Amino acid sequence: MGPMSEPFATLHLEHSSTVDRAAEELRRAIFDGELESGTPLREVALASSLGVSRPTVREALTVLVAEGLATREPHRGVSVSAPEASSVRDVCAARWVLEGAGVRRWREADETHRQAVRTTLTAYTSAVRQGGSYQELNERHLAFHVSLVGLTGSPRLVAMADEMVVELKLALAQVERLRRNAHDEADTHAALVQLLEDDDIDGASAFLEKHLEDAAAEIIEALGLS
Amino acid sequence: MGPMSEPFATLHLEHSSTVDRAAEELRRAIFDGELESGTPLREVALASSLGVSRPTVREALTVLVAEGLATREPHRGVSVSAPEASSVRDVCAARWVLEGAGVRRWREADETHRQAVRTTLTAYTSAVRQGGSYQELNERHLAFHVSLVGLTGSPRLVAMADEMVVELKLALAQVERLRRNAHDEADTHAALVQLLEDDDIDGASAFLEKHLEDAAAEIIEALGLS
DNA sequence: CCCGCATGGATTGTCTGACAATCTGACAAG
DNA sequence: CTTGTCAGATTGTCAGACAATCCATGCGGG
Numbered sequence A, B: 001m002g003p004m005s006e007p008f009a010t011l012h013l014e015h016s017s018t019v020d021r022a023a024e025e026l027r028r029a030i031f032d033g034e035l036e037s038g039t040p041l042r043e044v045a046l047a048s049s050l051g052v053s054r055p056t057v058r059e060a061l062t063v064l065v066a067e068g069l070a071t072r073e074p075h076r077g078v079s080v081s082a083p084e085a086s087s088v089r090d091v092c093a094a095r096w097v098l099e100g101a102g103v104r105r106w107r108e109a110d111e112t113h114r115q116a117v118r119t120t121l122t123a124y125t126s127a128v129r130q131g132g133s134y135q136e137l138n139e140r141h142l143a144f145h146v147s148l149v150g151l152t153g154s155p156r157l158v159a160m161a162d163e164m165v166v167e168l169k170l171a172l173a174q175v176e177r178l179r180r181n182a183h184d185e186a187d188t189h190a191a192l193v194q195l196l197e198d199d200d201i202d203g204a205s206a207f208l209e210k211h212l213e214d215a216a217a218e219i220i221e222a223l224g225l226s
Numbered sequence C: 001c002c003c004g005c006a007t008g009g010a011t012t013g014t015c016t017g018a019c020a021a022t023c024t025g026a027c028a029a030g
Numbered sequence D: 001c002t003t004g005t006c007a008g009a010t011t012g013t014c015a016g017a018c019a020a021t022c023c024a025t026g027c028g029g030g
Helices: A018-031 A043-050 A054-067 A085-104 A111-129 A134-150 A155-178 A186-197 A201-223 B018-031 B043-050 B054-067 B085-104 B111-129 B134-150 B155-178 B186-197 B201-223
Strands: A070-073 A077-080 B070-073 B077-080
Touching (some): A018 A054, A043 A054, A054 A077, A085 A134, A085 A155, A085 A201, A111 A134, A155 A201, A155 B085, A186 A201, B018 B054, B043 B054, B054 B070, B085 B134, B111 B186, B134 B155
Protein backbone atom coordinates (compact mmCIF):
# COMPACT_ATOMS: atom_id res chain seq x y z
CA MET A 1 0.00 0.00 0.00
CA GLY A 2 2.49 2.61 -1.10
CA PRO A 3 1.67 6.14 -2.15
CA MET A 4 1.14 5.00 -5.73
CA SER A 5 -1.32 2.26 -4.83
CA GLU A 6 -4.34 4.18 -6.06
CA PRO A 7 -3.35 6.61 -8.77
CA PHE A 8 -6.94 6.97 -10.01
CA ALA A 9 -8.57 7.67 -6.67
CA THR A 10 -10.32 10.77 -7.98
CA LEU A 11 -12.00 9.02 -10.90
CA HIS A 12 -15.60 8.08 -10.45
CA LEU A 13 -18.10 6.68 -12.91
CA GLU A 14 -21.83 7.20 -12.44
CA HIS A 15 -23.67 3.90 -12.31
CA SER A 16 -27.18 5.11 -12.94
CA SER A 17 -29.83 2.46 -12.84
CA THR A 18 -33.26 2.88 -14.35
CA VAL A 19 -34.74 3.08 -10.87
CA ASP A 20 -32.42 5.94 -9.97
CA ARG A 21 -33.33 7.88 -13.05
CA ALA A 22 -37.03 7.31 -12.45
CA ALA A 23 -36.72 8.47 -8.84
CA GLU A 24 -34.72 11.51 -9.94
CA GLU A 25 -37.35 12.45 -12.50
CA LEU A 26 -40.08 12.20 -9.89
CA ARG A 27 -38.06 14.31 -7.48
CA ARG A 28 -37.59 16.95 -10.13
CA ALA A 29 -41.29 16.99 -10.94
CA ILE A 30 -42.18 17.40 -7.28
CA PHE A 31 -39.68 20.17 -6.58
CA ASP A 32 -40.67 21.98 -9.75
CA GLY A 33 -44.23 22.05 -8.52
CA GLU A 34 -45.55 19.93 -11.38
CA LEU A 35 -46.95 17.51 -8.84
CA GLU A 36 -49.15 19.13 -6.25
CA SER A 37 -48.88 17.68 -2.77
CA GLY A 38 -51.41 14.97 -2.26
CA THR A 39 -51.32 13.92 -5.89
CA PRO A 40 -51.61 10.14 -6.11
CA LEU A 41 -48.73 8.50 -7.93
CA ARG A 42 -50.38 5.66 -9.83
CA GLU A 43 -48.00 2.92 -10.72
CA VAL A 44 -49.36 1.99 -14.14
CA ALA A 45 -49.70 5.59 -15.23
CA LEU A 46 -46.15 6.38 -14.18
CA ALA A 47 -44.87 3.22 -15.80
CA SER A 48 -46.29 4.14 -19.16
CA SER A 49 -45.32 7.80 -18.82
CA LEU A 50 -41.74 7.02 -17.92
CA GLY A 51 -41.56 4.13 -20.31
CA VAL A 52 -40.51 1.61 -17.71
CA SER A 53 -42.13 -1.38 -16.10
CA ARG A 54 -44.29 -1.34 -13.03
CA PRO A 55 -41.77 -3.07 -10.71
CA THR A 56 -39.25 -0.39 -11.59
CA VAL A 57 -41.75 2.32 -10.73
CA ARG A 58 -42.54 0.57 -7.47
CA GLU A 59 -38.89 0.57 -6.49
CA ALA A 60 -38.52 4.23 -7.34
CA LEU A 61 -41.59 4.96 -5.25
CA THR A 62 -40.23 3.09 -2.24
CA VAL A 63 -37.13 5.25 -2.52
CA LEU A 64 -39.21 8.42 -2.54
CA VAL A 65 -41.22 7.18 0.42
CA ALA A 66 -38.01 6.45 2.34
CA GLU A 67 -36.89 10.00 1.59
CA GLY A 68 -40.14 11.37 2.94
CA LEU A 69 -41.12 12.97 -0.34
CA ALA A 70 -44.07 10.65 -0.74
CA THR A 71 -46.31 8.68 1.56
CA ARG A 72 -47.49 5.12 1.12
CA GLU A 73 -50.81 3.96 2.51
CA PRO A 74 -51.42 0.22 2.29
CA HIS A 75 -53.59 -0.74 -0.63
CA ARG A 76 -54.18 2.92 -1.38
CA GLY A 77 -50.97 3.70 -3.11
CA VAL A 78 -48.31 6.35 -2.91
CA SER A 79 -49.01 10.06 -3.04
CA VAL A 80 -46.92 13.19 -2.79
CA SER A 81 -46.48 14.10 0.86
CA ALA A 82 -48.47 17.04 2.13
CA PRO A 83 -46.62 19.46 4.43
CA GLU A 84 -48.37 20.18 7.69
CA ALA A 85 -47.92 23.13 9.98
CA SER A 86 -46.58 20.95 12.77
CA SER A 87 -44.07 19.35 10.40
CA VAL A 88 -42.73 22.67 9.21
CA ARG A 89 -42.42 23.94 12.76
CA ASP A 90 -40.68 20.76 13.80
CA VAL A 91 -38.28 20.79 10.88
CA CYS A 92 -37.25 24.32 11.71
CA ALA A 93 -36.85 23.51 15.39
CA ALA A 94 -34.69 20.53 14.48
CA ARG A 95 -32.70 22.64 12.04
CA TRP A 96 -32.07 25.09 14.83
CA VAL A 97 -30.50 22.33 16.87
CA LEU A 98 -28.28 21.21 14.00
CA GLU A 99 -27.34 24.58 12.60
CA GLY A 100 -26.94 26.07 16.04
CA ALA A 101 -24.51 23.31 16.91
CA GLY A 102 -22.52 24.22 13.82
CA VAL A 103 -22.53 27.92 14.54
CA ARG A 104 -21.37 27.37 18.12
CA ARG A 105 -18.40 25.46 16.78
CA TRP A 106 -17.33 28.21 14.39
CA ARG A 107 -14.02 28.78 16.13
CA GLU A 108 -13.08 25.13 16.53
CA ALA A 109 -14.29 24.14 13.08
CA ASP A 110 -12.03 23.12 10.25
CA GLU A 111 -10.97 26.02 8.07
CA THR A 112 -12.30 23.97 5.15
CA HIS A 113 -15.78 24.06 6.63
CA ARG A 114 -15.64 27.75 7.44
CA GLN A 115 -14.59 28.36 3.88
CA ALA A 116 -17.52 26.27 2.66
CA VAL A 117 -19.90 28.56 4.51
CA ARG A 118 -18.39 31.61 2.82
CA THR A 119 -18.53 29.90 -0.54
CA THR A 120 -22.18 28.92 -0.32
CA LEU A 121 -23.06 32.39 0.87
CA THR A 122 -21.31 33.90 -2.15
CA ALA A 123 -23.06 31.46 -4.44
CA TYR A 124 -26.39 32.45 -2.97
CA THR A 125 -25.87 36.20 -3.12
CA SER A 126 -24.54 36.11 -6.64
CA ALA A 127 -27.48 33.98 -7.73
CA VAL A 128 -29.79 36.56 -6.20
CA ARG A 129 -28.00 39.40 -7.97
CA GLN A 130 -28.16 37.62 -11.30
CA GLY A 131 -31.83 36.92 -10.85
CA GLY A 132 -31.74 33.15 -10.84
CA SER A 133 -34.89 31.08 -10.96
CA TYR A 134 -36.71 30.61 -7.69
CA GLN A 135 -35.74 26.95 -7.68
CA GLU A 136 -32.09 27.89 -7.94
CA LEU A 137 -32.38 30.52 -5.24
CA ASN A 138 -34.00 28.11 -2.84
CA GLU A 139 -31.40 25.53 -3.64
CA ARG A 140 -28.55 27.91 -2.80
CA HIS A 141 -30.30 29.37 0.19
CA LEU A 142 -30.80 25.94 1.73
CA ALA A 143 -27.28 24.89 0.75
CA PHE A 144 -26.02 27.75 2.86
CA HIS A 145 -27.97 26.55 5.85
CA VAL A 146 -26.66 23.03 5.40
CA SER A 147 -23.13 24.37 5.23
CA LEU A 148 -23.64 25.72 8.74
CA VAL A 149 -24.29 22.19 9.90
CA GLY A 150 -21.10 21.25 8.12
CA LEU A 151 -19.21 23.26 10.73
CA THR A 152 -19.82 20.42 13.16
CA GLY A 153 -17.64 18.26 10.96
CA SER A 154 -20.13 15.42 11.21
CA PRO A 155 -21.18 13.84 7.91
CA ARG A 156 -24.20 12.29 9.59
CA LEU A 157 -25.53 15.57 10.88
CA VAL A 158 -25.11 17.02 7.42
CA ALA A 159 -26.97 14.06 5.95
CA MET A 160 -29.78 14.62 8.40
CA ALA A 161 -29.89 18.30 7.62
CA ASP A 162 -30.16 17.32 3.98
CA GLU A 163 -33.07 15.03 4.71
CA MET A 164 -34.87 17.79 6.50
CA VAL A 165 -34.11 20.26 3.78
CA VAL A 166 -35.87 17.90 1.41
CA GLU A 167 -39.03 18.34 3.41
CA LEU A 168 -38.64 22.08 3.28
CA LYS A 169 -38.10 22.02 -0.45
CA LEU A 170 -41.31 20.04 -0.74
CA ALA A 171 -43.17 22.67 1.26
CA LEU A 172 -41.58 25.51 -0.67
CA ALA A 173 -42.52 23.87 -3.94
CA GLN A 174 -46.14 24.15 -2.86
CA VAL A 175 -45.71 27.78 -1.86
CA GLU A 176 -44.11 28.71 -5.10
CA ARG A 177 -46.67 26.91 -7.18
CA LEU A 178 -48.82 29.83 -6.09
CA ARG A 179 -46.55 32.83 -5.80
CA ARG A 180 -43.52 32.25 -7.92
CA ASN A 181 -40.91 34.34 -6.21
CA ALA A 182 -38.32 33.36 -3.67
CA HIS A 183 -37.42 35.60 -0.79
CA ASP A 184 -34.26 37.62 -1.04
CA GLU A 185 -32.56 36.88 2.22
CA ALA A 186 -29.04 37.37 1.04
CA ASP A 187 -28.48 40.35 3.32
CA THR A 188 -29.77 38.47 6.34
CA HIS A 189 -27.35 35.65 5.75
CA ALA A 190 -24.45 37.96 5.05
CA ALA A 191 -25.14 39.59 8.41
CA LEU A 192 -25.07 36.20 10.07
CA VAL A 193 -21.69 35.35 8.58
CA GLN A 194 -20.40 38.79 9.55
CA LEU A 195 -21.31 38.09 13.16
CA LEU A 196 -19.35 34.87 12.93
CA GLU A 197 -16.33 36.54 11.38
CA ASP A 198 -16.45 39.04 14.24
CA ASP A 199 -16.41 36.11 16.65
CA ASP A 200 -19.78 37.07 18.09
CA ILE A 201 -20.94 33.49 18.41
CA ASP A 202 -23.81 34.18 20.79
CA GLY A 203 -25.04 36.98 18.57
CA ALA A 204 -24.92 34.76 15.52
CA SER A 205 -26.65 32.00 17.42
CA ALA A 206 -29.51 34.22 18.51
CA PHE A 207 -29.73 35.72 15.04
CA LEU A 208 -30.02 32.28 13.52
CA GLU A 209 -32.65 31.16 15.98
CA LYS A 210 -34.83 34.12 15.15
CA HIS A 211 -34.27 33.65 11.43
CA LEU A 212 -35.41 30.03 11.60
CA GLU A 213 -38.46 30.86 13.66
CA ASP A 214 -39.43 33.55 11.18
CA ALA A 215 -38.92 31.16 8.29
CA ALA A 216 -41.20 28.59 9.85
CA ALA A 217 -43.94 31.12 10.49
CA GLU A 218 -43.62 32.49 7.00
CA ILE A 219 -43.87 29.14 5.27
CA ILE A 220 -46.83 28.11 7.38
CA GLU A 221 -48.61 31.33 6.61
CA ALA A 222 -47.84 31.07 2.91
CA LEU A 223 -49.22 27.55 2.87
CA GLY A 224 -52.39 28.77 4.52
CA LEU A 225 -52.06 26.29 7.36
CA SER A 226 -53.41 27.35 10.73
CA MET B 1 -64.66 17.63 17.01
CA GLY B 2 -65.79 17.19 20.60
CA PRO B 3 -63.85 15.34 23.28
CA MET B 4 -65.46 12.09 22.15
CA SER B 5 -64.51 12.48 18.51
CA GLU B 6 -61.81 9.82 18.64
CA PRO B 7 -62.54 7.37 21.41
CA PHE B 8 -60.28 4.72 19.93
CA ALA B 9 -57.21 6.86 19.36
CA THR B 10 -54.98 4.30 21.02
CA LEU B 11 -56.13 1.40 18.87
CA HIS B 12 -53.90 0.48 16.02
CA LEU B 13 -54.11 -2.43 13.64
CA GLU B 14 -50.96 -3.77 12.08
CA HIS B 15 -51.23 -3.67 8.32
CA SER B 16 -48.29 -5.91 7.79
CA SER B 17 -47.36 -6.55 4.22
CA THR B 18 -45.17 -9.42 3.19
CA VAL B 19 -42.38 -6.98 2.43
CA ASP B 20 -42.56 -5.56 5.94
CA ARG B 21 -42.37 -8.97 7.52
CA ALA B 22 -39.44 -9.94 5.33
CA ALA B 23 -37.59 -6.75 6.22
CA GLU B 24 -38.34 -7.27 9.88
CA GLU B 25 -37.00 -10.81 9.77
CA LEU B 26 -33.80 -9.60 8.13
CA ARG B 27 -33.42 -6.87 10.72
CA ARG B 28 -33.82 -9.40 13.48
CA ALA B 29 -31.24 -11.71 11.94
CA ILE B 30 -28.77 -8.86 11.64
CA PHE B 31 -29.25 -7.55 15.16
CA ASP B 32 -29.08 -11.04 16.59
CA GLY B 33 -25.70 -11.46 14.96
CA GLU B 34 -26.82 -14.30 12.72
CA LEU B 35 -25.63 -12.30 9.75
CA GLU B 36 -22.07 -11.13 9.99
CA SER B 37 -21.39 -7.69 8.57
CA GLY B 38 -20.35 -7.95 4.96
CA THR B 39 -22.45 -11.03 4.35
CA PRO B 40 -23.95 -10.84 0.87
CA LEU B 41 -27.74 -11.05 0.84
CA ARG B 42 -28.49 -13.06 -2.29
CA GLU B 43 -31.95 -12.49 -3.61
CA VAL B 44 -32.78 -16.01 -4.77
CA ALA B 45 -31.41 -17.63 -1.62
CA LEU B 46 -33.41 -15.27 0.59
CA ALA B 47 -36.50 -15.76 -1.54
CA SER B 48 -36.44 -19.51 -1.06
CA SER B 49 -35.48 -19.25 2.61
CA LEU B 50 -38.24 -16.81 3.44
CA GLY B 51 -40.69 -18.51 1.15
CA VAL B 52 -41.47 -15.39 -0.85
CA SER B 53 -40.80 -14.26 -4.39
CA ARG B 54 -37.73 -12.44 -5.55
CA PRO B 55 -39.43 -9.07 -6.17
CA THR B 56 -40.64 -9.11 -2.58
CA VAL B 57 -37.13 -9.76 -1.35
CA ARG B 58 -35.84 -6.96 -3.52
CA GLU B 59 -38.26 -4.51 -2.00
CA ALA B 60 -37.35 -5.61 1.50
CA LEU B 61 -33.70 -5.14 0.63
CA THR B 62 -34.26 -1.63 -0.69
CA VAL B 63 -35.89 -0.83 2.64
CA LEU B 64 -32.89 -2.16 4.55
CA VAL B 65 -30.56 -0.19 2.32
CA ALA B 66 -32.56 2.98 2.93
CA GLU B 67 -32.23 2.33 6.66
CA GLY B 68 -28.49 1.97 6.33
CA LEU B 69 -28.47 -1.60 7.61
CA ALA B 70 -27.31 -2.89 4.26
CA THR B 71 -25.39 -1.53 1.31
CA ARG B 72 -26.17 -1.98 -2.35
CA GLU B 73 -23.47 -2.01 -4.98
CA PRO B 74 -24.69 -1.98 -8.57
CA HIS B 75 -24.72 -5.41 -10.15
CA ARG B 76 -22.99 -6.79 -7.10
CA GLY B 77 -25.93 -7.07 -4.83
CA VAL B 78 -26.79 -6.08 -1.28
CA SER B 79 -24.70 -6.99 1.73
CA VAL B 80 -24.88 -6.27 5.43
CA SER B 81 -23.23 -2.94 6.15
CA ALA B 82 -19.83 -3.03 7.80
CA PRO B 83 -19.27 -0.53 10.61
CA GLU B 84 -16.12 1.56 10.26
CA ALA B 85 -14.22 3.37 12.95
CA SER B 86 -14.98 6.74 11.40
CA SER B 87 -18.68 5.92 11.24
CA VAL B 88 -18.84 4.97 14.89
CA ARG B 89 -16.99 8.08 15.90
CA ASP B 90 -19.25 10.21 13.76
CA VAL B 91 -22.42 8.61 15.04
CA CYS B 92 -21.36 9.30 18.60
CA ALA B 93 -20.41 12.87 17.80
CA ALA B 94 -23.78 13.38 16.16
CA ARG B 95 -25.54 11.76 19.08
CA TRP B 96 -23.76 14.16 21.37
CA VAL B 97 -25.28 17.05 19.47
CA LEU B 98 -28.79 15.58 19.63
CA GLU B 99 -28.73 14.26 23.16
CA GLY B 100 -26.87 17.29 24.45
CA ALA B 101 -29.58 19.49 22.98
CA GLY B 102 -32.13 17.45 24.88
CA VAL B 103 -30.23 17.57 28.14
CA ARG B 104 -29.81 21.33 27.90
CA ARG B 105 -33.57 21.66 27.59
CA TRP B 106 -34.30 19.59 30.67
CA ARG B 107 -35.90 22.48 32.52
CA GLU B 108 -38.02 23.74 29.66
CA ALA B 109 -39.01 20.29 28.49
CA ASP B 110 -42.48 18.85 28.78
CA GLU B 111 -43.04 16.96 32.00
CA THR B 112 -44.15 14.07 29.79
CA HIS B 113 -40.71 13.90 28.21
CA ARG B 114 -38.90 14.16 31.52
CA GLN B 115 -41.05 11.34 32.77
CA ALA B 116 -40.15 9.30 29.70
CA VAL B 117 -36.47 9.64 30.58
CA ARG B 118 -37.11 8.33 34.07
CA THR B 119 -39.22 5.49 32.74
CA THR B 120 -36.65 4.28 30.21
CA LEU B 121 -33.95 4.49 32.87
CA THR B 122 -36.03 2.33 35.19
CA ALA B 123 -36.70 -0.13 32.40
CA TYR B 124 -32.98 -0.36 31.73
CA THR B 125 -31.87 -0.79 35.32
CA SER B 126 -34.52 -3.38 36.08
CA ALA B 127 -33.59 -5.30 32.94
CA VAL B 128 -29.98 -5.25 34.13
CA ARG B 129 -30.98 -6.47 37.57
CA GLN B 130 -33.08 -9.27 36.17
CA GLY B 131 -30.26 -10.35 33.89
CA GLY B 132 -31.93 -9.77 30.54
CA SER B 133 -30.37 -10.92 27.31
CA TYR B 134 -27.71 -8.70 25.86
CA GLN B 135 -30.02 -7.78 23.00
CA GLU B 136 -32.60 -6.59 25.47
CA LEU B 137 -30.06 -4.66 27.51
CA ASN B 138 -28.75 -2.87 24.46
CA GLU B 139 -32.26 -2.13 23.36
CA ARG B 140 -33.14 -0.50 26.67
CA HIS B 141 -29.81 1.23 26.98
CA LEU B 142 -30.20 2.87 23.62
CA ALA B 143 -33.86 3.62 24.29
CA PHE B 144 -32.72 5.66 27.26
CA HIS B 145 -30.36 7.68 25.12
CA VAL B 146 -33.09 8.32 22.59
CA SER B 147 -35.38 9.49 25.34
CA LEU B 148 -32.85 12.21 26.09
CA VAL B 149 -33.33 13.47 22.55
CA GLY B 150 -37.05 13.36 23.24
CA LEU B 151 -36.52 16.22 25.69
CA THR B 152 -36.17 18.53 22.72
CA GLY B 153 -39.78 17.80 21.90
CA SER B 154 -38.91 17.36 18.24
CA PRO B 155 -40.21 14.18 16.60
CA ARG B 156 -37.75 14.61 13.78
CA LEU B 157 -34.72 14.75 16.02
CA VAL B 158 -35.96 11.63 17.74
CA ALA B 159 -36.42 9.93 14.38
CA MET B 160 -32.86 10.85 13.47
CA ALA B 161 -31.56 9.60 16.75
CA ASP B 162 -33.36 6.36 16.01
CA GLU B 163 -31.71 6.12 12.63
CA MET B 164 -28.32 6.55 14.18
CA VAL B 165 -29.08 4.10 16.92
CA VAL B 166 -29.74 1.56 14.19
CA GLU B 167 -26.16 1.96 13.06
CA LEU B 168 -24.94 1.47 16.58
CA LYS B 169 -27.04 -1.63 17.05
CA LEU B 170 -25.47 -2.95 13.89
CA ALA B 171 -22.00 -2.34 15.26
CA LEU B 172 -22.90 -3.77 18.65
CA ALA B 173 -24.30 -6.88 17.01
CA GLN B 174 -20.82 -7.47 15.58
CA VAL B 175 -19.20 -6.89 18.94
CA GLU B 176 -21.51 -9.26 20.72
CA ARG B 177 -21.14 -11.94 18.13
CA LEU B 178 -17.73 -12.27 19.72
CA ARG B 179 -18.14 -11.48 23.38
CA ARG B 180 -21.72 -12.03 24.34
CA ASN B 181 -22.15 -9.68 27.24
CA ALA B 182 -23.45 -6.16 27.33
CA HIS B 183 -21.95 -3.52 29.52
CA ASP B 184 -23.71 -2.69 32.72
CA GLU B 185 -23.93 1.05 32.58
CA ALA B 186 -27.05 1.43 34.67
CA ASP B 187 -25.21 3.29 37.41
CA THR B 188 -23.66 5.69 34.96
CA HIS B 189 -27.03 6.59 33.55
CA ALA B 190 -28.66 6.87 36.94
CA ALA B 191 -25.94 9.35 37.86
CA LEU B 192 -26.71 11.34 34.73
CA VAL B 193 -30.39 11.55 35.58
CA GLN B 194 -29.54 12.49 39.16
CA LEU B 195 -27.51 15.43 37.89
CA LEU B 196 -30.53 16.51 35.87
CA GLU B 197 -32.89 16.17 38.80
CA ASP B 198 -30.47 18.32 40.79
CA ASP B 199 -30.69 20.92 38.04
CA ASP B 200 -26.98 20.63 37.30
CA ILE B 201 -27.44 20.92 33.58
CA ASP B 202 -23.85 21.74 32.77
CA GLY B 203 -22.65 18.85 34.87
CA ALA B 204 -25.03 16.48 33.15
CA SER B 205 -24.00 17.82 29.78
CA ALA B 206 -20.30 17.28 30.44
CA PHE B 207 -21.03 13.88 31.92
CA LEU B 208 -22.93 12.86 28.81
CA GLU B 209 -20.24 14.12 26.48
CA LYS B 210 -17.63 12.03 28.22
CA HIS B 211 -19.90 9.02 28.31
CA LEU B 212 -20.47 9.19 24.56
CA GLU B 213 -16.80 9.61 23.81
CA ASP B 214 -15.98 6.62 25.95
CA ALA B 215 -18.66 4.58 24.27
CA ALA B 216 -17.26 5.37 20.83
CA ALA B 217 -13.75 4.43 21.84
CA GLU B 218 -14.94 1.25 23.45
CA ILE B 219 -16.94 0.06 20.47
CA ILE B 220 -14.10 0.83 18.09
CA GLU B 221 -11.67 -1.06 20.21
CA ALA B 222 -14.03 -4.00 20.60
CA LEU B 223 -14.44 -4.13 16.84
CA GLY B 224 -10.70 -4.19 16.42
CA LEU B 225 -10.75 -1.17 14.13
CA SER B 226 -7.73 1.08 14.29
C1' DC C 1 -85.28 11.49 2.46
C1' DC C 2 -81.54 8.95 4.66
C1' DC C 3 -78.99 4.70 5.94
C1' DG C 4 -77.06 0.23 5.31
C1' DC C 5 -75.55 -3.04 1.86
C1' DA C 6 -74.27 -5.29 -2.41
C1' DT C 7 -71.89 -4.84 -6.78
C1' DG C 8 -68.24 -3.59 -10.10
C1' DG C 9 -64.18 -1.16 -11.47
C1' DA C 10 -59.77 0.43 -10.23
C1' DT C 11 -55.52 -0.16 -7.86
C1' DT C 12 -52.25 -2.35 -5.26
C1' DG C 13 -49.64 -6.53 -3.41
C1' DT C 14 -47.53 -10.53 -4.84
C1' DC C 15 -46.12 -14.27 -7.78
C1' DT C 16 -44.13 -16.68 -11.90
C1' DG C 17 -41.13 -16.82 -15.55
C1' DA C 18 -38.01 -14.88 -18.53
C1' DC C 19 -34.05 -12.35 -20.66
C1' DA C 20 -30.15 -9.07 -21.11
C1' DA C 21 -26.40 -6.78 -18.69
C1' DT C 22 -22.90 -7.20 -15.67
C1' DC C 23 -19.76 -9.09 -12.27
C1' DT C 24 -16.57 -12.90 -10.67
C1' DG C 25 -13.21 -16.13 -11.16
C1' DA C 26 -10.40 -19.21 -13.69
C1' DC C 27 -7.74 -20.29 -17.45
C1' DA C 28 -5.09 -19.58 -21.71
C1' DA C 29 -2.02 -16.58 -24.41
C1' DG C 30 1.27 -13.03 -25.07
C1' DC D 1 3.04 -10.61 -14.93
C1' DT D 2 -0.34 -8.61 -17.68
C1' DT D 3 -4.02 -9.13 -20.90
C1' DG D 4 -7.85 -11.53 -23.45
C1' DT D 5 -11.52 -14.71 -23.18
C1' DC D 6 -15.07 -17.51 -21.54
C1' DA D 7 -18.54 -19.87 -18.39
C1' DG D 8 -21.28 -19.42 -14.33
C1' DA D 9 -23.63 -16.70 -11.12
C1' DT D 10 -26.19 -12.69 -9.90
C1' DT D 11 -28.55 -8.65 -10.57
C1' DG D 12 -31.58 -5.33 -13.31
C1' DT D 13 -35.58 -5.10 -15.81
C1' DC D 14 -39.46 -6.62 -18.12
C1' DA D 15 -44.19 -8.82 -19.25
C1' DG D 16 -48.20 -10.92 -17.71
C1' DA D 17 -51.19 -12.63 -14.34
C1' DC D 18 -54.08 -13.20 -10.14
C1' DA D 19 -56.04 -12.36 -5.49
C1' DA D 20 -56.95 -8.87 -2.03
C1' DT D 21 -58.40 -4.60 -1.09
C1' DC D 22 -60.34 -0.03 -1.62
C1' DC D 23 -63.62 3.29 -3.75
C1' DA D 24 -67.86 4.84 -5.68
C1' DT D 25 -72.05 4.03 -7.42
C1' DG D 26 -76.62 2.47 -7.11
C1' DC D 27 -80.29 -0.21 -4.93
C1' DG D 28 -83.62 -1.60 -1.42
C1' DG D 29 -85.62 -0.72 3.16
C1' DG D 30 -86.91 2.11 7.01
